[in-house]
Amino acid sequence: MAGQFSGTPIYILREGSQRTAGRDAQRSNIMAAKAVAGAVRTTLGPLGMDKMLVDTLGDVVITNDGVTILKEMDIEHPAAKMMVEIAKTQDQEVGDGTTTAVVLAGELLKQAEALLEQDIHPTVIAAGYRAASEKSMEILRSSAVRISAKDEDLLRKIAITAMSGKGSQSARDELAVMAVGAVRSVVDEDGTVDTDNITVVKKVGGGINDSLLVSGVVIDKDRLHPSMPKSVTDARIALLNAAVEIEKTEVDAKIQITSPDQLQAFLDQEETMLKDMVDRIAASGANVLFEQKGIDDLAQHFLAKAGIYTVRRVKKSDMEKLARATGGRIITSIHEISKDDLGKAGLVEERKVSDEKMTFVEQCVNPKSVSIILRGGSEHVVDELARAMEDAMRVVGVALEDKMLVPGGGAPEVELALRLRAFASTVGGREQLAIEAFADAMEVIPKTLAENAGLDQIDSLVALRSAHEKGQKSSGLGIDTGKPVDMLKLGVVEPIRVKTQAINSATETAVMILRIDDVIASKSGSGAPGGMPGGMGGMGGMGGEDFE
Ligand code: ADP
Ligand code: MG
Numbered sequence: 001m002a003g004q005f006s007g008t009p010i011y012i013l014r015e016g017s018q019r020t021a022g023r024d025a026q027r028s029n030i031m032a033a034k035a036v037a038g039a040v041r042t043t044l045g046p047l048g049m050d051k052m053l054v055d056t057l058g059d060v061v062i063t064n065d066g067v068t069i070l071k072e073m074d075i076e077h078p079a080a081k082m083m084v085e086i087a088k089t090q091d092q093e094v095g096d097g098t099t100t101a102v103v104l105a106g107e108l109l110k111q112a113e114a115l116l117e118q119d120i121h122p123t124v125i126a127a128g129y130r131a132a133s134e135k136s137m138e139i140l141r142s143s144a145v146r147i148s149a150k151d152e153d154l155l156r157k158i159a160i161t162a163m164s165g166k167g168s169q170s171a172r173d174e175l176a177v178m179a180v181g182a183v184r185s186v187v188d189e190d191g192t193v194d195t196d197n198i199t200v201v202k203k204v205g206g207g208i209n210d211s212l213l214v215s216g217v218v219i220d221k222d223r224l225h226p227s228m229p230k231s232v233t234d235a236r237i238a239l240l241n242a243a244v245e246i247e248k249t250e251v252d253a254k255i256q257i258t259s260p261d262q263l264q265a266f267l268d269q270e271e272t273m274l275k276d277m278v279d280r281i282a283a284s285g286a287n288v289l290f291e292q293k294g295i296d297d298l299a300q301h302f303l304a305k306a307g308i309y310t311v312r313r314v315k316k317s318d319m320e321k322l323a324r325a326t327g328g329r330i331i332t333s334i335h336e337i338s339k340d341d342l343g344k345a346g347l348v349e350e351r352k353v354s355d356e357k358m359t360f361v362e363q364c365v366n367p368k369s370v371s372i373i374l375r376g377g378s379e380h381v382v383d384e385l386a387r388a389m390e391d392a393m394r395v396v397g398v399a400l401e402d403k404m405l406v407p408g409g410g411a412p413e414v415e416l417a418l419r420l421r422a423f424a425s426t427v428g429g430r431e432q433l434a435i436e437a438f439a440d441a442m443e444v445i446p447k448t449l450a451e452n453a454g455l456d457q458i459d460s461l462v463a464l465r466s467a468h469e470k471g472q473k474s475s476g477l478g479i480d481t482g483k484p485v486d487m488l489k490l491g492v493v494e495p496i497r498v499k500t501q502a503i504n505s506a507t508e509t510a511v512m513i514l515r516i517d518d519v520i521a522s523k524s525g526s527g528a529p530g531g532m533p534g535g536m537g538g539m540g541g542m543g544g545e546d547f548e
Contacts, residue, residue, distance in 0.1 A: 018521040025519045026116065029079035030109045033513055036075070036083040037106020040066045044099045045449040046164035047479055062380055064165050065387055066099030067091040078521075079513050086505045093501050095394025096162045096494070100445060101502035107444035108510035111437035116514075120430055126511040128434020131427065132420055133507040135435075136442075137500055139419050140412060143473050144404040144496045145488065149187055155180045157491040158399050159392035161408050164492075171208040175385070178213040178372050179392035183400065185215065186368045193397035199321050199371040200389060202382045206354040206375035211385075216345065216364050217325045218371040219290070219318050222357035223350050224310040225300050229287075230350050232309045235361070237343040238286035239323055239330045241316075243293035244277050244303075246270055271298060277334050278302035284337045288348045290314045290322055292330075309348055311359055322361065325369035399495035407487035408494045409476025410446025414464045417442045438507075446477050455482040 013019065020028060042049050043064040053061045053072040061072055067087040075084055086105055087098040112125050147154055159176035186197040201220050223230065257263050274296055281289060281303070289303065289310040303310045314322070323330050328343020346363025353373055374389060376382040399405055406412045417439040424435035443461060450460035460482045467475035467484040476492060478485035487493065 013520065014522065019519065021518045023116070025517055026122070026514065027113075029513050029516055029519070030113055032077040032080040033083050033109050033510075034106045036070065036080045037103050039073070040069055040087075040099050041103050041106075041448050042452060043069065043165075044103060044445075045452050045479065047453045048099075048165050049452070060380070061383070063384060063387065064099075065391075066102055068387065070098075070102070078519070079516075082509050082513060086509050089505050090501055094398055094495070094497050096391050097498035097502045100498070101506050103444055103448060104441065104502055105506035105509050107441040108438065108506055109513060111441045112434075112510065112514055115433060115437055118433075120433060122514040122517075124430045125434045125437075125514055128427075128431040129438050129507050129511055131431065132423070132435045132438035133503055135420060135423050136416050136503050139416055140406060140496060140499055140503075141404070143412070143415060144406050145493075147399055147403055147405050149184055149191075149400055152180060152184070154405065154493065155184075155396050155399060157493050158395050158405060158495060161492050161494055162391045162395040163388040171385070172388075174209055174211065175389055175392055178211065179389060180396055181213050182370045182372055183393050183396040185370050187397070187400050191401050191403065193400055194368075195393055195397060196321075197324065197366070197368045197370065198393065199318070199369070200386055201358070201371060201373045202386050203353065203356060203358075203373055203375050204377075204379050204382050205356065206377075208374075208376050208381075208385060210354060210375040212353075212373050214360060214362070214371045214373065215367070215369075216360060216362035216371060217318070217321050217369055218373055219311060219314060219322070219359040219361070220356075221311045221314065221359055223359065224295065224312050225304040227304040228309050229307055230309075232287050232348045233346065235288045235309075235345045235348040236285050237288040237290065237322070237326050237328050237345060237348070237361070238281055238284060238337060238341070239290050239319055239326075239328045239343060240281075240334065240337070241292040241319065241330050241332050242334055243295070244274070244281075244291065244299040244334070245294055245296040246273055274299045275302055278306055278308075280334050280337055282306045282308065284342060285339050286337075286342055288345075290319065292316060292319055309350075321369065325361065325364040325366050327365040395495050395498065398497045402495055402497050404496040405493045406496050406499055407474040407476055408492040409479070409485070409487045409490075410449050410464065411468075411474050411476035411487045412499050413442040413445040414461075414468050414475070415473050418465065418468050449477050449479065450482065453477075453479040453482070455479070 043051060043066065048064050050062050050064045051069050053069065055072060061068065063069060070084045070087045075081055083102055083105060086101050090098045090101040108129065115125050156176040159179045160172050163172045163175060182198050183193055187193050199217050201218050257266065278299055287308055289308050291312045292314055295312045319330055322343065326343025326345050329341040331337050331341050344365045345361045349360050350357055351360055372389065374382055374385050376385050420435055420439035424432045427435055446464055447457045447461055450457045460477055464475060464477060464484050474486050474488045475484040476487035
């Protein structure tokens with residue numbers, strides 16, 4: 001194992017560790033990062049393509065959502081993983097702009113490569129990039145448009161822009177109305193938005209236009225027994241995270257039953273216990289029961305007799321939503337149940353949505369709880385709708401929090417490029433080159449939008465540049481014509497945070513990757529980076545590590 005002792009080299013690393021240093025390390029990191037950006041760039045913009053992702057189990061996801069694509073890909077290269085992190089952060093912080101952020105980072109690195117070739121030190125590039133990024137924040141803020149919760153129309157446009165490329169036009173309009181309605185009902189006076197108050201119920205079947213926004217909580221389950229009331233007004237709601245069943249004993253006890261009487265006695269005893277449980281629930285004053293675990297058949301019968309609207313096996317997340325909406329407390333033991341734990345709602349009712357029965361909990365104590373029922377022809381459609389909806393709600397929320405929006409369609413990026421070039425000339429020296437490279441990198445967004453729309457990149461960019469030179473700050477790419485269009489008038493708008501976050505994290509990551517001049521990868525059977533066992537066959541060969 002100890003290797004050959006033929007020469008005099010001193011090994012400080014375990015045999016098999018891989019080390020690349022200097023320009024080689026930079027080159028391979030940049031290449032990997034660019035590859036990640038290249039993988040998502042064709043999805044950018046309203047005319048971007050979709051990707052079909054198949055996981056190891058054969059499950060299929062069809063999406064053009066940057067972060068979804070990158071999360072599903074089995075990426076192993078450490079620098080490439082840093083790119084994936086950009087998308088994840090963007091998704092957490094904003095909920096949109098994931099592709100933009102990754103494409104920007106890729107382009108920043110590509111531009112840096114050219115500077116490295118000219119022997120400009122990474123430290124200088126890093127300083128220039130950071131200065132340019134800071135300046136960008138300033139420029140973006142100075143040209144942003146103010147927005148408030150009252151600007152319903154603008155908020156809808158923000159939602160529609162975020163959903164561009166997802167679903168049909170009419171679906172987007174519909175979803176935007178719901179997203180804005182939902183978010184506006186959960187926003188606080190100080191502008192903070194808590195999307196935890198919004199329940200999204202996915203339901204396959206029907207069309208997208210059958211989707212609806214309901215105030216209150218919708219649980220995708222019907223009542224347990226047909227003889228329970230179908231509708232309860234002035235509901236007092238018990239939330240129970242315990243089974244209404246006889247606990248099976250741990251020990252495998254055998255009971256010898258020797259006569260029919262004994263059997264009857266035994267059954268009677270079980271019945272009494274269940275009856276007792278239901279009595280306790282009823283005694284608390286509850287007329288509705290949401291239960292997370294199982295309910296014995298016999299108990300169902302007693303609950304029906306007691307007139308308690310019961311839903312069983314409610315998801316944990318739904319229980320939490322119910323608790324929040326109704327002001328109830330989730331109880332873990334039937335013995336604990338008391339009047340004070342009950343939640344309240346004006347109406348609990350079973351209703352049919354198309355052909356499916358669901359439970360609607362309306363007029364809740366907490367008026368800030370709303371639900372959205374998403375309908376669509378297939379699971380893939382509904383899943384993609386849910387992702388679109390999630391994005392829409394997030395951007396509307398973010399816009400309300402920051403109260404600022406910017407035009408889309410590459411307008412801010414072209415404006416930034418223009419203003420950063422002017423800024424660069426005031427800086428001078430080698431850093432100027434880095435700032436100019438940063439400015440050039442910004443233009444990858446309008447260029448890629450043009451490319452994905454089947455337009456000529458250069459022509460489109462030249463036209464946009466000249467519009468901005470004339471002071472048309474909100475000029476973006478008209479994707480049908482390739483001509484500059486006022487994006488504010490067209491209604492293609494985004495919350496400012498989509499851009500500030502994307503630029504910030506793209507810059508930070510590009511700088512971080514640039515500053516690495518040594519990659520030392522330990523060899524250890526299972527500790528390989530990303531060590532997911534049994535990864536995709538196709539990728540397995542890449543590391544070149546044998547198991548023998
Ligand atoms: P991301 O993951 O970065 O959000 P998208 O595929 O959603 O990627 O594309 C976002 C880009 O598309 C933004 O630059 C946005 O301004 C632009 N965009 C969206 N709708 C339009 C439109 N109708 N016309 C031109 N550009 C648009
Ligand atoms: Mg988007």
